[in-house]
Amino acid sequence: MKKYSIYIAVWSVIFTCQCTVKNEGIIMTVNGPVPAGKMGITLEHEHILVDFIGADSINPGRWDDKKVAIIALPFLRKVKDSGCSTFFDCTPAYLGRDPELLLSLSLASGLNIITNTGLYGAANNKFLPRYAFDETAEQLASRWINEWENGIEGTTVKPGFIKIGVGPDSLSDVHKKLVKAAALTHLKTGLSIASHTGRAVPAFEQIEVLEKEGVSPSAFIWVHAQVEKNVTTHVRAAKMGTWISFDGLNNENTEEYLSLLQNMKENHLLGKVLISHDSGWYSPGEPNGGDYKGYTALFEKFVPLLKNEKFTDNEIRQLLVLNPQKAFTVGIRKK
Ligand SMILES: [Zn+2]
Numbered sequence: 001m002k003k004y005s006i007y008i009a010v011w012s013v014i015f016t017c018q019c020t021v022k023n024e025g026i027i028m029t030v031n032g033p034v035p036a037g038k039m040g041i042t043l044e045h046e047h048i049l050v051d052f053i054g055a056d057s058i059n060p061g062r063w064d065d066k067k068v069a070i071i072a073l074p075f076l077r078k079v080k081d082s083g084c085s086t087f088f089d090c091t092p093a094y095l096g097r098d099p100e101l102l103l104s105l106s107l108a109s110g111l112n113i114i115t116n117t118g119l120y121g122a123a124n125n126k127f128l129p130r131y132a133f134d135e136t137a138e139q140l141a142s143r144w145i146n147e148w149e150n151g152i153e154g155t156t157v158k159p160g161f162i163k164i165g166v167g168p169d170s171l172s173d174v175h176k177k178l179v180k181a182a183a184l185t186h187l188k189t190g191l192s193i194a195s196h197t198g199r200a201v202p203a204f205e206q207i208e209v210l211e212k213e214g215v216s217p218s219a220f221i222w223v224h225a226q227v228e229k230n231v232t233t234h235v236r237a238a239k240m241g242t243w244i245s246f247d248g249l250n251n252e253n254t255e256e257y258l259s260l261l262q263n264m265k266e267n268h269l270l271g272k273v274l275i276s277h278d279s280g281w282y283s284p285g286e287p288n289g290g291d292y293k294g295y296t297a298l299f300e301k302f303v304p305l306l307k308n309e310k311f312t313d314n315e316i317r318q319l320l321v322l323n324p325q326k327a328f329t330v331g332i333r334k335k
Contacts, residue, residue: 025329027086028148028160028191029112030103039112040085042324045194045223045247046295047280048072048089048105051096055129058094063284065101069108071282071289076109082299086112086324088276090194090223092120092163094127096284099157114160114328117144117152118182121175122165122196128174137177141184148189161221161328162186165196171205179206183213190330193220194245198227203237216333217241221274224248226256231263238264238272243327247276251297254305261306265315274327275302275319 026033049068051058079087091097099115106113119140120127132140147159162182166175182193193210197203203222210220218241225234226246234244246260257275264273277297282289298320306316 025331027112027114027325027328028158028330029086029114030099030106030157030160031112032158034112036325036329038085039321039325039328041083041320042086042088043079043084043276043295043298044088044274044324044327045090045245045276045278046087047091047278048076049096049098049101049282049284049289050091050280051284053285054126055094058096060098063096063098063282063289065098065104068098068101068282068289069105071292072105072280073108075280075292075294076105076111079295080110082296084111084295084299086114087295088114088161088324088328090116090163090278091281092116092118092127092165094129095120097152099152099155103155103157115152115157116161116163116194117147117159117185117191118162118164118193119178120163120165120196121172121178122167124167125174127165132178133174137180137184140177140181141188144181144185145188148185148191159191160330162189162191162193163196164193166202166206168199169201171202171209175202176209179209180213183210183215186210186215186219187213187332187334190332192243192328192330194223195221196223198224200228200230200233200237203228203233203242207237207240207242211335214335216335218243219333221245221327224278226260231260234260234264235267235269238267238269242272243274243323244269244272245274245276247274247278249275249277249297249302250279250293251301254297254302257302258305258309261311261319262309265311270315270318271323273319274323
């Protein structure tokens with residue numbers, strides 16, 4: 001009898017968990033799915049390791065996961081101690097994406113860590129492997145969908161978003177192909193598309209490609225939007241549903257970020273803003289991994305500034321908790 005009631009208890013827990021996941025939606029962390037409602041405070045664009053050697057020379061032998069973990073872990077623990085629970089690692093494949101390193105650091109720090117699928121075309125295609133030029137958008141998408149379905153590079157780790165990157169001007173043919181591949185992957189997986197973009201011209205061109213493929217702009221994150229100084233373009237893209245990522249915050253530029261946020265607030269578009277540091281990281285090839293920068297300006301300097309400037313607790317919660325939750329919850333968003 002006792003055994004029977006334990007069975008019922010266990011099954012009701014499993015059943016409740018499944019329902020919660022179903023109702024709220026999930027994010028995909030390196031450690032498996034997590035209900036989006038449990039993300040808490042989130043850093044939506046950071047890096048733990050970046051290797052700029054280029055797609056033709058990169059290989060995992062260039063760094064030792066254990067040495068990287070010794071350097072990175074104190075920074076991640078500090079993030080956790082600041083009240084943050086979820087950390088998006090935006091390092092793409094061929095720039096040092098390392099799913100096993102991220103998994104071990106997630107377990108050691110207690111942070112939800114999310115990695116990505118996709119290819120990064122910015123920096124004049126230095127980080128694109130040969131096959132990115134030879135294959136069609138459909139073939140590239142099938143590689144990325146395979147990572148979502150079966151895990152990355154033989155691991156159990158699945159991507160939680162699509163990360164691509166394009167140049168600062170009008171889209172080249174190969175970059176258009178990356179955007180189309182991201183659209184096809186989104187329509188199959190429901191993963192959001194974060195694109196290293198910067199300026200408005202490629203931002204709107206990418207939105208156009210996505211819409212042509214039937215993807216809603218609400219599945220698209222305009223990464224490094226702070227690079228675009230014409231802030232009316234932030235408003236225009238956000239009104240279309242695009243997520244606007246201001247992601248280079250540090251202790252020196254908090255006033256600039258305040259004015260970016262004030263512009264969005266005046267236009268009633270705080271609900272489309274994401275904020276992060278684009279900080280880190282361990283650099284293979286440099287002594288002790290180089291100059292690793294932390295991830296706490298947001299908590300130590302920027303949130304106090306926002307409070308001073310009459311941003312309410314609800315608005316701050318929207319920026320740090322609700323917006324990332326909405327932007328990265330796995331779900332197909334059709335035009
Ligand atoms: Zn970045």
